[in-house]
Structure formats: C-alpha cells, structure tokens
Amino acid sequence: MSENGITMVDENGMRLDGRTAEEHRPIKIEAGVLKNADGSAYLEIGKNKVLAAVYGPRECHPRHMQNPTRAIIQCKYNMQAYSVGDRKRPGTDRRSTEISKIISEALENVVLTELYPRASIDVYIEILQANAGTRCAGLTAASVALADAGIPMRDIIPAIASGKADGHVLLDLNKEEDNFGEADVPMAIVPGTDEIVLLQMDGHMTREEFDRAIEMGVAACHEVSDIQKDALRRRYSAEGCE
C-alpha cells in the first residue's frame, strides 16, 4: 500500500487500469491534422488528448530574440480551460512557462537550427484533455509535427514519464496514480543515441528506484519512437497522400 493507504498495484503486479508496471497507456498519433499549420499532429495517450502545430521557420518576433547564427525554437504549451477537473484559467502561468522552456530546449537538440539564422520555429502545444503526462505527450506530438512540417532534424524525440506509486516504480502514471503517487520522472531521449534531452523529477525516490525509472523510461521511449515513425509513414505513404 502507498503512503496514502491506497492500493494501486495488486498482488499480481497489475495496476488499476489493468496495466503491468512497464506498460504505457495506449498511444494513437496522427500526423498532418491541421490545414493552416506547416506541420501538425494529434496525439492520444490514455485519456490525454493533445494537438501540436508548427509554424515556420519564419521571421522571429520579438526581433530582439533573433539569433544571428541560428533559428530559435519558441514553444508554447497551453492547457485549455476545460482540459482538467476544475476550470483552468486561460493564459500563461508559471507552470506552462517552465514546460514551454524545457520543451523548446529539448527540441533545439535535434532541429538543424543553424540552417535558418534569425528565424523562429514556433511550436504550439494545446492540451485538450489532461490525464497526467501532458508535457511528455506534448513533446512527443510536437516532434511529429516538426517532422510533418519538413523541418530538418537529426532525430525525432519521443517522451514519456515514469514514476512511483504505491511503493512501485511504474511507467506512464495516469491521473489517479500521479495524484496519490510518490514520484514523477518525465523524460525525453534522442532515440539514435539514447541521450536524455529532457529530465525532471519530483517526489521521493532512492537511487535504486530512480535508476529503475530511467531504465523503464528509456525503453518505453523507443516504443513511443516506433509509434511516431508509424504515424509519419501513414501520413506519407502513397495511399495516405492526397
């Protein structure tokens, strides 16, 4: 039982939603879902529903943000008002500012920004429905949207969170597990090199638990990566093209 006295993993190691410790929720990705954007993607993971759109490379506003040697990536992560239990007050808050910053940094690792001096590549992530793990869902969708926009990249970044609930290290916590859980470790990797490009942790974990969380997360990122590539293949296969 967890510190809160709530059982989340039964004696057979099964979770409340029927998953094993190392199993992520069902993931569905569709690339190229928005007409106006240069690239876009729609993603579901469990009950999360996320849209990502890419505009650019285009002129960088505000101009003082321009970098004379490369493009900058400006990500805006936004939770829609109806996406959570209580109404979320629209607009930027400190949480979304931080998430936007770390997602931009992760994407800068793979985008060939040096090809577009002074430009901005704008990435918009909208959380339509939230059920824990939205920053990872958003980054995963954004990577597909960037590829859909034809932006040159070294790799496509997958992201997923692992964590700890009911004393067990678990992959991809859902809302209940996250609310009553003991730790959360969102991460993203470059699948070609296994380098970690986004990493946060909060809660309480021993070194052994954390190492396990990383191991699980990296393995799952590769599974997410396959789903991303499949979405892009479907979009650009002979049949799927308009």
Place this chain on the structure above:
Amino acid sequence: MSNEIISEIRRDHLLNLLAKGERADGRAFDEFRPITVETGFIESADGSARVRMGDTEVIAGLKMIPGTPYPDAPASGVMSTGAELIPLAHASFESGPPSPDAVELARVVDRGIRESKMIDMDDLCIEEGKEVWMCFIDIYAINHDGNLFDASNLAAVAALRTATVPMEQYGKGEDRPLKTTCVPISVTMAKIGNDLIVDPNFDEGHIASCRLTVATDENGDFRAMQKGGSGGITVAELGRCLDMAVEKGREIRDILG
C-alpha cells in the same frame, strides 16, 4: 541567460583548461566555490538568508500571512516561491514581469522544498477550512556569477530553518519558530564537452551544453531534479551526476550546520 556574448577567445581558453583537467578559478571539477550563509539579515522578514557562493550572491526572505486554505487541503498551510532576476544583479537582467529563467529558478527551488516536505504544512493550520498560514518565499539575485539554482535553494532553506511564525503581529498568540523537517540540498552540475563540473560559474554555465540540478535529502534520496539546456546527457553521465549530487549535498549540509 542565453543571449550574453562570451568571446570566442574566452570560450577556447576555458575549453583548453578543461581539457587539461583545470578550471579558470583553479577549482577541481567537483569543487564548489566558497559558500557563506548569513541568516536573519533582513529584520522585516519572518526569516531570511543571504548566501554567497563565490561571486554569486542571493537573498531569500520569508513572509508569512494568514489566508484561506485550498478547498482540497483545508488543514494545510500554503507555500509559494518567487524569484526575481533584477537588473542590479547582471547586465543581462531586465526589469518587468519574470522571465522564463526566473520562473524556472523559482519553480525548481519550490519543488525541492515542497517535495521534501521541509515545511510541516499541517502545523500551519490556524482554523481548519477557514484560516492557514501562507508562506511566501521570495528570492532576489543580488550578483549573478552562475549557479543561481544552488545559491537560491540554500538561501531559501536557511531562511526557512531560522524563520519565526509572526503570531503576535496577527493577534494569534506568541511568536514561535517555524517547524521544519527535512532539508533539501540542491547541487547543480554542468556538462561542457564531455566533462561534468559542479557549481558552474557564469562563464562555465554559458558555454555548457546542459545542466542538471538535483535536490537530495538527509538520506541521499532524490526529491527533485531539473535538466536545463538543449544538450543531451547519457545515462552513464547521469549516474555520475547523481553520485556527485549526493556527495556534494552532504558537504553543503555540513556548512548549513
């Protein structure tokens, strides 16, 4: 903190030194700058600390005010952490609403304190569902020479440990010390090329590809982490960072006393 210009010459100089296993200020890769912690520096605050880490200097102050609890935690106090990167502290800082860097700094410090449960929130209940103490931790950078994360964490933690609940001021009885439990200590490492260094100063932070901030508790367990910057870090490097965070965390804990 990304738009400052550090000359290519200086960058090359620092990289050459690192290749020889040296740092510009003579420190070992796993060595912090000298740290001083002065508590009670601001008498108008309910707790305060001024921390110097080499030439980096920050002040953290605590203000406690009675307020209404959140509906989902009617018997728990409330805490909030803010950070301001004021123009007095560095040429690159501007007045105005908090920049993303300031927001990130505040949230990373907040996370360490919150997740370690340093403040006994139940002790901050005045009347269940009606009134609780709200703790506002405000951090000001005074001089920025890198690693504001660890300096700010230390200042906030030192301020909290020496804080007084201002009971008299609000007619709630006699003043009493704020009850704290766990002490989270944050250690920040930067990756430059393939080297990992602790406590990056401004120049080192500027040429680093990424950084990792790790907050540990007394047992060496992890309470919060934040990676920043666009560079990647391998699982092996992450492991070395975690070892360093635990070891250096102990040393800093001793300084705090």
